[in-house]
Amino acid sequence: MTERQSIYDAIGGIDKVDELVDRFYDLMALEPHFQDLRSMHPQDLSGSREKLKFFLTGWMGGPDIYSPKYGHPMLRARHLPFKIGLKERDQWLACMYKAMEECGISGNAAKQLEESFLNTADWMRNQAN
DSSP states (O other), rough: OSSOOOOOHHTTTTHHHHHHHHHHHHHHOOOOHHHHHHHSSSSSHHHHHHHHHHHHHHHSOOOOOOHHOOOOOOHHHHHHSSSHHHHHHHHHHHHHHHHHHHOOOOOOHHHHHHHHHHHHHHHHSSSSS
């Protein structure tokens, strides 16, 4: 990954974002240890999948496709109705890290994503523990 190359480009663009998000939600739905995380989402995950794909595309340095359709992300505000403590944060991170690994995202891009995901997930917490 070069200094000017975005994480989006480094991991493979929209195809890799789509693969990552699909694997993330598949793991969430299939793995029993992500049950609490899954229960926070609607039965039909298609809208959640689309929103995360659109958001991550811009967040990783690709085109902004989220805001024109859904407005400003307002991540924390949109998640305030949900109890997000350490357990929920850690389940989200474990699910995303496993999806990254299974999708072959590694090296510097993976390290940068892991750190950014950790910072963002921790910022989303609205419960002390």
